[in-house]
Amino acid sequence: MSPKGFGSSMGKLRLLSVALMGLGLVALVQQQILLRRPPRLRSVAIQSIRSGAAALDVRFSRTMNRKSVAENSRLVPHQPHQWFGQQDRFRLLLDPGVLIRSPQKLVLAGDDQRGLVLPNRTLWWDPRSYLVAVVVEEEGEQLKLRRKDGSWSPLSSIEQRILQLEPLGNGEGVAFVTDNDPFKLEVLLRQLTPRAISDQAQELSEPFPGALQSLASGSLLFAHLSSNQRGELLVQVGGIEAGSDRTWIRSVNAKRRDLNLEVAGAIRLLPDGTGMVVPSYDGLDLLSMNPDRNGNAPQSLPGSRELKSFCSGSGRAVLLRNWPDYRRSIELVIPGQPPRQVWLGEEGVMATACDNRGENIWIVLRDASPTLRDELLLVDSSGSVLKRRHFPGWYLASGAVLDVDPATNRLLTVMTDGDGSKRRAALIDGSSLEFELLKPQVVLARWLPSGGELDEFSKVRR
Amino acid sequence: MSARLDLLLNAVFHPVVAIAGVVLMVLGAIQLRSAPRLKTPLTPLSWLVSVAVALLVLLFPPSPSFSDLAANRSEILPEAPRLSFFLPPEQRTLTEWVRLLRSQPDPDLHAGDPVRISGFVLQRPGMQPQLARLTVRCCLADATPAGLPIEWPANADPKPDEWLSIEGTMTTQTKDGLLINVVKPRTIQSIPRPERPLEP
Numbered sequence: 001m002s003p004k005g006f007g008s009s010m011g012k013l014r015l016l017s018v019a020l021m022g023l024g025l026v027a028l029v030q031q032q033i034l035l036r037r038p039p040r041l042r043s044v045a046i047q048s049i050r051s052g053a054a055a056l057d058v059r060f061s062r063t064m065n066r067k068s069v070a071e072n073s074r075l076v077p078h079q080p081h082q083w084f085g086q087q088d089r090f091r092l093l094l095d096p097g098v099l100i101r102s103p104q105k106l107v108l109a110g111d112d113q114r115g116l117v118l119p120n121r122t123l124w125w126d127p128r129s130y131l132v133a134v135v136v137e138e139e140g141e142q143l144k145l146r147r148k149d150g151s152w153s154p155l156s157s158i159e160q161r162i163l164q165l166e167p168l169g170n171g172e173g174v175a176f177v178t179d180n181d182p183f184k185l186e187v188l189l190r191q192l193t194p195r196a197i198s199d200q201a202q203e204l205s206e207p208f209p210g211a212l213q214s215l216a217s218g219s220l221l222f223a224h225l226s227s228n229q230r231g232e233l234l235v236q237v238g239g240i241e242a243g244s245d246r247t248w249i250r251s252v253n254a255k256r257r258d259l260n261l262e263v264a265g266a267i268r269l270l271p272d273g274t275g276m277v278v279p280s281y282d283g284l285d286l287l288s289m290n291p292d293r294n295g296n297a298p299q300s301l302p303g304s305r306e307l308k309s310f311c312s313g314s315g316r317a318v319l320l321r322n323w324p325d326y327r328r329s330i331e332l333v334i335p336g337q338p339p340r341q342v343w344l345g346e347e348g349v350m351a352t353a354c355d356n357r358g359e360n361i362w363i364v365l366r367d368a369s370p371t372l373r374d375e376l377l378l379v380d381s382s383g384s385v386l387k388r389r390h391f392p393g394w395y396l397a398s399g400a401v402l403d404v405d406p407a408t409n410r411l412l413t414v415m416t417d418g419d420g421s422k423r424r425a426a427l428i429d430g431s432s433l434e435f436e437l438l439k440p441q442v443v444l445a446r447w448l449p450s451g452g453e454l455d456e457f458s459k460v461r462r
Numbered sequence: 463m464s465a466r467l468d469l470l471l472n473a474v475f476h477p478v479v480a481i482a483g484v485v486l487m488v489l490g491a492i493q494l495r496s497a498p499r500l501k502t503p504l505t506p507l508s509w510l511v512s513v514a515v516a517l518l519v520l521l522f523p524p525s526p527s528f529s530d531l532a533a534n535r536s537e538i539l540p541e542a543p544r545l546s547f548f549l550p551p552e553q554r555t556l557t558e559w560v561r562l563l564r565s566q567p568d569p570d571l572h573a574g575d576p577v578r579i580s581g582f583v584l585q586r587p588g589m590q591p592q593l594a595r596l597t598v599r600c601c602l603a604d605a606t607p608a609g610l611p612i613e614w615p616a617n618a619d620p621k622p623d624e625w626l627s628i629e630g631t632m633t634t635q636t637k638d639g640l641l642i643n644v645v646k647p648r649t650i651q652s653i654p655r656p657e658r659p660l661e662p
Contacts, residue, residue: 051570066640082641084567091567314571315551336552336576357570 039064039112041121045453046197047091048169048229049272051314051356052081053098054127054407056197060088062112069110069118076105096356100127100407103204123454124204125197129405129447131412132174133425134162136441143176143190145448147206152440155190155209164223165444169271170231170252171196171207171451175215177223185220187235189213189250196450207448215250224266229312229449230273232289236266249289261287271310277317279306284319301339305331308352312406316358320349332358332381342383350374353402353411360386360430362404362411364396376433389433391415397423403447404430414445468658471601528659529622532594532607533586551575551632556595557661559632560608569634569643577645578629580653584609585622593628593645598660605660611635611644618650625659627651 040061047055069090070083080095094100103126110118131146132155143156143165155174156162163185164177171194178186191210198204216223216237224236231252238245247259247267261267265279270286278285283302304322308330311317319331319339327346331339332354347365354361363377374395378387400414409430415437416423424437425445467476551572554562556579563572584594584607594609596602612628613635614620630647 049566049568049571051568055568084569084641086564086567089564089567093568096570315575334574337574357573 038116039118043455046451048449052096053094056092058090063087065111065113072109074107099409123199124201126204127407127450129449132167132448133445134165134443141443164225165446166225166227167446167448168227168231169229171449172231175225175233183219185223186217187215187223189215194452197452197454226269228269228273229271234267234269268307271312277307309354311354311358312356314357318352318354318361330363342379350396351402353404356406362402387433405447412445412447414442472598527623528582528596529584532584552578556581557597557608563643569641572632572643573634575632577632580627583620583622583624591620595661613644613646625653625655627653
């Protein structure tokens with residue numbers, strides 16, 4: 001090799017060495033910066049599947065010390081709560097029975113596993129559900145949302161009749177069925193942007209109304225809706241012609257998936273989003289969310305049973321069983337156990353509800369002799385009656401459901417007076433069973449769960 | 463055939479191993495055929511050592527201690543191939559239970575559910591033995607333990623690596639001030655190691 005060529009090779013080698021050293025230095029600097037960088041809050045989301053009054057899922061940028069997060073974070077006003085989870089995902093769970101009367105301020109603090117301190121983050125969170133109702137107006141009926149100050153905000157135009165109301169379980173919309181012409185129903189969805197969690201106190205507000213979308217319309221004889229806590233919506237419609245029944249699921253991202261099912265009634269989605277309860281001619285079938293593709297045989301519960309209420313996401317439910325001797329019983333179903341009878345009698349069962357774990361079950365009974373009378377029972381999971389009360393002069397409206405808001409422990413239903421001229425939304429305290437009737441004339445009323453997620457603390461994700 | 467590969471590798475990768483084995487055998491046969499023409503003859507010693515090692519592995523197959531392996535691994539589970547908890551509680555495998563408890567860390571939600579699981583006894587230093595499974599993406603090298611705390615009855619003597627089948631109930635207990643899910647066994651039965659002990 002000539003001296004010139006040797007010199008050129010040496011130069012290249014030197015250049016390569018310098019480049020490698022430079023890269024190594026960059027890597028070292030980057031490593032040292034990352035080592036010293038404090039942990040960050042990545043996302044906070046309202047969790048609707050919970051055993052307590054309310055829950056928040058909190059995600060950090062790295063593995064955190066749970067004990068430190070629990071000790072240093074605080075809720076204002078203070079509510080009994082616990083922190084669960086591990087690594088970078090934690091859940092803040094407010095104890096069952098906690099009553100939330102105002103928005104919560106949450107100050108998040110704590111150390112990561114290396115002892116680096118999370119810069120304090122303050123969030124505002126209102127886990128209380130909103131009341132949505134079909135309000136009677138002079139020209140017809142209108143879907144409205146009740147603000148926290150008691151005023152009402154319209155969510156639809158005035159329709160001739162609104163037959164069903166189904167809030168999405170993630171709080172991001174309300175589906176409803178209108179009936180403006182004979183045999184012509186329309187299924188509509190008012191999309192909403194929840195504002196129940198924010199990093200600014202003043203931005204905490206009722207859901208912001210979005211687009212109104214028509215999901216089905218035309219010559220329809222019936223339409224039925226059901227939603228789960230993920231925000232998926234099941235739509236069942238059928239017309240006059242044989243075989244015109246259609247059933248599909250609208251996913252959270254608005255995709256439609258048709259279901260090919262033979263059913264004997266209204267399908268209900270399980271609250272946790274893992275399946276659906278389908279009435280069959282022999283009882284109730286539990287199917288997965290993908291019954292066409294999943295080869296699993298359905299789980300069946302035989303007998304003349306009706307699904308009355310789900311106990312949130314715990315997998316428990318309350319069923320009504322009709323006996324051949326015209327008696328009726330209320331059963332609590334716990335996964336893996338035979339149904340547990342909590343009430344048996346001859347009265348009509350108008351509506352039921354249960355708390356997250358099925359430990360409190362509310363039953364509205366109707367006795368027609370000697371006079372028509374409705375009674376609300378509060379029973380525990382073993383069937384002991386904890387409380388009972390009558391509603392003198394008021395009756396549960398036909399088709400009204402009993403809806404629970406775990407954050408405030410209040411039941412919501414619709415009641416009518418003796419001659420049916422007054423029809424009011426009723427708020428019932430879940431413990432004392434004291435009730436309050438709201439002013440406007442309503443047809444239907446349901447709780448719209450609070451929802452929302454803060455991602456990188458810059459925007460509310462839809 | 464003897465299911466030894468199942469101890470080391472996810473079943474999905476078994477065809478890859480089989481194909482690689484066939485390719486290597488073909489290459490070996492080609493090399494053997496052309497050996498007389500090679501300038502540098504094959505060293506008999508290296509051949510002998512290779513054959514001896516192969517025979518030793520066949521005669522004394524590896525018997526890895528899952529407990530020792532699991533005790534030294536991080537517990538960050540890989541994503542489940544299909545996250546569906548539609549299964550009734552008593553049909554969930556141990557790994558499905560662990561994934562569910564991590565995705566829904568709310569012990570009271572699961573209290574009272576029936577449990578029917580099987581796994582090996584995982585003994586971590588200074589801790590109560592757990593019932594565990596190893597989850598793998600590929601092979602033992604990336605194995606991650608998924609363990610459930612068990613409320614062992616007073617007369618139980620769980621030994622590390624022992625395979626057990628447990629039927630019982632999911633309960634809650636407060637440990638170090640934190641509410642956690644613990645399996646309360648109704649029956650504990652010793653079982654042979656399953657043919658495919660690793661879970662995806």
